[in-house]
Amino acid sequence: MTMAHRESEPKHEAVRDRIRVLDGRTPVADRIRERVRKAGERFHANDNICEFVEEGELDELQHEVEAKMCEVLRALVIDTENDHNTQDTARRVAKMYVREVFGGRYVAQPPVTDFPNVSRLNELMIVGPVTVRSACSHHLCPIVGRIWVGVMPDENSALIGLSKYARLVEWVMTRPQIQEEAVAQLAELLQEKMQPDGLAIVMEADHYCMQWRGVKDMDSKMTNSIMRGSFLKDPDLRREFLSLLTNKKG
Numbered sequence: 400m401t402m403a404h405r406e407s408e409p410k411h412e413a414v415r416d417r418i419r420v421l422d423g424r425t426p427v428a429d430r431i432r433e434r435v436r437k438a439g440e441r442f443h444a445n446d447n448i449c450e451f452v453e454e455g456e457l458d459e460l461q462h463e464v465e466a467k468m469c470e471v472l473r474a475l476v477i478d479t480e481n482d483h484n485t486q487d488t489a490r491r492v493a494k495m496y497v498r499e500v501f502g503g504r505y506v507a508q509p510p511v512t513d514f515p516n517v518s519r520l521n522e523l524m525i526v527g528p529v530t531v532r533s534a535c536s537h538h539l540c541p542i543v544g545r546i547w548v549g550v551m552p553d554e555n556s557a558l559i560g561l562s563k564y565a566r567l568v569e570w571v572m573t574r575p576q577i578q579e580e581a582v583a584q585l586a587e588l589l590q591e592k593m594q595p596d597g598l599a600i601v602m603e604a605d606h607y608c609m610q611w612r613g614v615k616d617m618d619s620k621m622t623n624s625i626m627r628g629s630f631l632k633d634p635d636l637r638r639e640f641l642s643l644l645t646n647k648k649g
């Protein structure tokens with residue numbers, strides 16, 4: 400037994416080396432990770448790492464995920480060779496992760512033109528509901544919900560077009576997320592873009608890890624809010640926002 404075990408050792412190493420030097424190169428995920436580490440940046444599930452991904456590497460990454468997903472299906476003892484339903488599953492899932500549902504990790508922030516607040520608007524604006532599609536970092540299960548943004552501009556604020564909110568929301572949410580952190584990331588981004596006097600965000604969502612598995616509670620929704628600037632300081636403004644929201648939610 401001991402002998403056999405020892406003999407098998409070099410084989411394992413050979414396989415590992417073969418994977419590592421596929422096409423004579425380090426796997427793309429390792430290369431990207433190395434660059435992120437060198438820059439001292441974070442690569443948590445909800446971080447955007449696009450500045451470390453070089454031209455053409457996203458295709459390579461998608462292929463790498465596809466190969467690993469094949470292994471997951473094998474480990475689940477699913478006969479992907481003979482089961483026609485799962486023959487293409489690894490490819491589909493890899494594409495879905497890299498290009499769609501986690502795409503906000505790998506692509507640059509969508510361009511958002513802002514314009515100065517020339518008419519010096521200083522009235523409460525509410526944008527929403529904006530549909531949210533995300534996934535939880537814990538189970539990679541879908542999170543589907545809605546978001547409302549309240550903006551209190553001042554004369555120094557930059558304003559952004561209505562459709563841009565949806566694009567920024569999508570960019571932040573197409574990453575594995577924790578709802579509280581997602582709302583905080585979005586607040587950070589909108590604050591930086593608009594420099595409003597006050598900013599409020601409310602997110603309400605269904606978490607499929609509560610509905611599909613676990614407690615299987617179909618009715619539980621999670622609601623989070625974040626208030627900044629004048630929304631924090633001024634209870635009347637906060638009340639106005641929340642009551643308008645209640646009306647809008649209908």
Ligand SMILES: [Zn+2]
Nearest residue numbers: 535537538608
């Ligand atoms: Zn979860």
